[in-house]
Amino acid sequence: MGVKLLLxxxxxxxxxxxxxxxxxxxxxxxxxxxxxxxxxxxxxxxKKSGLRGRGGAGFPTGMKWSFIAKPEGVPRHLVCNADESExxxxxDRYLMEFLPHLLIEGLIISSFAxxxxxxxIYIRGEYAWIPDILEEAxxxxxxxxWLGKNILGTGFxxxxxxxRGGGAYICGEETALIExxxxxxxxxxxxxxxxxxxxxxxxxxxxxxxxxxxxIVPIINMGGDEYAKIGVGKSTGTKLISACGNINxxxxxxxxxxxxxxxFIYSDEYCGGIKDGKKLKACIPGGSSVPILPAxxxxxxxxxEPRYMNYESLSDGGFxxxxxxxxxxxxxxxxxxxxxxxxxxxARFYRHESCGQCSxxxxxTGWMEKILQKIETGKGEMSDIDLLWDIQRKIxxxxxxxxxxxxxxxxxxxxxHFRDEFEWHVKNPELSQTSNFGLQHYADPIHVPA
Amino acid sequence: xxxxxxDTQMTEFKxxxxxxxxxxxxxxxxxxxxxxxxxxGGWLSTESLDYVASLLQIEPIEVYEVATFYSMYNLxxxxxxxxxxxxxxxxxxxxxxxxxxxxKKTLDIKPGETTKDGLFTLKLVECLxxxxxxxxxxxxxxxxxxxxxxxxDSIIADYRAQAANN
Numbered sequence: 001m002g003v004k005l006l007l008x009x010x011x012x013x014x015x016x017x018x019x020x021x022x023x024x025x026x027x028x029x030x031x032x033x034x035x036x037x038x039x040x041x042x043x044x045x046x047k048k049s050g051l052r053g054r055g056g057a058g059f060p061t062g063m064k065w066s067f068i069a070k071p072e073g074v075p076r077h078l079v080c081n082a083d084e085s086e087x088x089x090x091x092d093r094y095l096m097e098f099l100p101h102l103l104i105e106g107l108i109i110s111s112f113a114x115x116x117x118x119x120x121i122y123i124r125g126e127y128a129w130i131p132d133i134l135e136e137a138x139x140x141x142x143x144x145x146w147l148g149k150n151i152l153g154t155g156f157x158x159x160x161x162x163x164r165g166g167g168a169y170i171c172g173e174e175t176a177l178i179e180x181x182x183x184x185x186x187x188x189x190x191x192x193x194x195x196x197x198x199x200x201x202x203x204x205x206x207x208x209x210x211x212x213x214x215x216i217v218p219i220i221n222m223g224g225d226e227y228a229k230i231g232v233g234k235s236t237g238t239k240l241i242s243a244c245g246n247i248n249x250x251x252x253x254x255x256x257x258x259x260x261x262x263x264f265i266y267s268d269e270y271c272g273g274i275k276d277g278k279k280l281k282a283c284i285p286g287g288s289s290v291p292i293l294p295a296x297x298x299x300x301x302x303x304x305e306p307r308y309m310n311y312e313s314l315s316d317g318g319f320x321x322x323x324x325x326x327x328x329x330x331x332x333x334x335x336x337x338x339x340x341x342x343x344x345x346x347a348r349f350y351r352h353e354s355c356g357q358c359s360x361x362x363x364x365t366g367w368m369e370k371i372l373q374k375i376e377t378g379k380g381e382m383s384d385i386d387l388l389w390d391i392q393r394k395i396x397x398x399x400x401x402x403x404x405x406x407x408x409x410x411x412x413x414x415x416x417h418f419r420d421e422f423e424w425h426v427k428n429p430e431l432s433q434t435s436n437f438g439l440q441h442y443a444d445p446i447h448v449p450a
Numbered sequence: 451x452x453x454x455x456x457d458t459q460m461t462e463f464k465x466x467x468x469x470x471x472x473x474x475x476x477x478x479x480x481x482x483x484x485x486x487x488x489x490x491g492g493w494l495s496t497e498s499l500d501y502v503a504s505l506l507q508i509e510p511i512e513v514y515e516v517a518t519f520y521s522m523y524n525l526x527x528x529x530x531x532x533x534x535x536x537x538x539x540x541x542x543x544x545x546x547x548x549x550x551x552x553x554k555k556t557l558d559i560k561p562g563e564t565t566k567d568g569l570f571t572l573k574l575v576e577c578l579x580x581x582x583x584x585x586x587x588x589x590x591x592x593x594x595x596x597x598x599x600x601x602x603d604s605i606i607a608d609y610r611a612q613a614a615n616n
Contacts, residue, residue, distance in 0.1 A: 075471075084579050085577060085579065086577075087538045087539050087540055087576075087577040087581065088539070088540050088577075088581050089579065089581070090579045090580060090581055090582055090583075093579050093580075118469075118471070120469075124579065125480070125484065125520070125522045126522065126578045126579065126588060127579065128588075128590075128591035128592075129591050129592065161469040163469070163477075163480065163481060164480065164481055164484060165480060165520070166480045166483065166484070166516070166519070166520025166521070166522050166523060167520045167521035167522035167523075168519065168520050168521065169576070169577075180480065181477060182474070182476065182477050183476035183477045183478065183479030183480060183506075183508075183512075183516065184476075184479075184512075184515075184516065185515055185516055185519040186519065186520075201471070201474055242581065242582055243582065244540045244544070244581035244582040244584065245540055245543050245544065245581075246543060246544070250581075250582035250583070250584075251582050252582070284539075288538075288539055288540075288577075329581065331539060331540050331543070331581070333543055334543075337543050341542065342539050342542065342543060345537065345538055345539045345542045346538070346539050348538075348576070349538050349539070349576045349577060352521075352576050353576065355519075
């Protein structure tokens with residue numbers, strides 16, 4: 001059993017209510033932070049913890065906080081990014097649904113540290129039942145004196161508001177989220193200025209992911225140094241992984257980033273192996289945007305070392321032979337899955353979600369979708385594969401926000417590692433409609449459970 | 451259907467606007483559109499959009515550009531129950547194609563269409579964040595997960611019964 005800092009109380013009956021959460025030691029971190037610590041000391045603890053943003057980019061949270069501008073007389077805001085929309089990712093939903101007070105507690109401490117009197121949770125519109133859960137938790141916390149005016153006699157006022165989005169993946173990008181929170185289309189802003197200088201209503205703003213803010217609670221309780229001892233290297237603390245696809249036990253798991261990918265997939269404590277006794281073909285380990293890896297490169301690095309479930313190990317080898325931990329959306333594909341079709345559905349997703357602001361992304365995502373559909377339906381030509389490669393190269397790095405990169409990487413990695421499967425589709429237009437390429441030559445190095 | 455909030459809806463609208471600082475009432479636009487859609491029969495007519503603009507004291511175009519950008523706002527009439535079935539990667543590898551085909555066949559409609567009795571609309575949507583519980587669909591505020599053909603049958607039967615009782 002690994003260390004659990006976020007989900008350790010998840011199975012306590014009634015933990016969703018204030019009464020039980022408090023009885024189990026909840027809100028101790030708020031007491032400690034507000035009564036015993038200065039705002040600078042809180043930021044310092046977060047820096048020491050080594051916590052990295054859990055939304056996908058992995059930027060050090062303490063550093064992000066230290067960038068916030070503090071001009072005289074201008075309000076500052078903390079915004080919680082609950083727009084969880086990266087395919088394969090459903091960990092924030094779990095936290096908000098089952099441990100709402102953990103998020104609220106983290107938000108109060110973080111709001112205090114940043115000086116945010118009005119803090120907003122921007123939640124994806126489709127999670128339509130969760131705002132009620134969060135608002136109930138907010139009301140309970142307010143009634144108990146943890147929110148509102150002059151919290152714990154410190155003179156600090158704080159209110160938390162929940163806003164639903166309207167259904168747009170792009171609003172997970174922090175400047176698009178801010179635009180959306182201002183009642184506009186989710187078009188990302190050109191940076192600089194960064195939100196820390198001019199964010200929500202052009203005021204200094206920090207946007208953090210749900211899991212990042214929840215992790216503030218154990219960091220304050222145990223101290224940044226102790227938190228940093230968990231994990232390995234720059235992958236400190238614990239990470240929530242949402243596992244899905246063709247596995248026996250899909251769900252949300254908290255890991256301490258020292259376990260191997262093999263253990264995560266095959267151990268009964270986690271994914272419990274591949275469903276129906278099939279073989280592992282490929283995996284997208286960090287949400288749909290990160291490079292897909294064939295089984296052999298997933299389980300071991302190109303150097304032949306075991307691969308671990310952490311930021312460094314999953315990206316070992318760069319994009320040539322590695323991937324990313326990303327948001328922790330772990331998508332497993334078994335031997336029956338078609339890489340062309342999977343890539344096509346992801347390309348369709350990115351075309352649908354492109355905001356349309358930058359031409360390379362707006363046009364390129366549409367082209368990639370059409371070409372992939374052509375290959376998938378048996379109408380592809382060999383030159384289409386090179387054309388796909390060419391298009392994704394022209395999107396990557398040429399857009400205002402990272403959606404362009406996010407759309408390019410899955411296509412690039414699929415061609416890089418599974419080019420023969422694309423070619424097989426082109427050469428076998430009829431057969432590819434009724435059967436699958438399967439494992440073919442990948443079968444050799446693929447792990448077969450004992 | 452009248453495009454004016456009743457007292458309860460207006461109270462909720464005022465609660466939404468009160469979350470934002472003075473002069474930043476436009477921020478309430480997305481939640482206000484959700485409220486309007488729920489209040490005015492599940493979709494937003496031009497009249498509804500203009501009404502929201504007038505309440506927030508912004509130009510109608512500011513509302514149109516938002517309503518057309520986000521996927522959750524229906525700009526034409528929909529059935530009483532909208533089946534929004536996820537078709538993205540993780541759901542696809544878990545068999546969403548079969549579920550979509552089954553719903554199409556059972557309700558005899560194509561994506562984007564509504565059944566003749568006005569009860570059901572089928573929409574194909576992109577990832578809803580329920581990948582571990584796939585295949586799945588959203589109906590109103592609720593997620594229906596781990597879908598099988600049998601489960602789809604019973605969901606449809608339940609909604610038919612619910613509609614018959616109203």
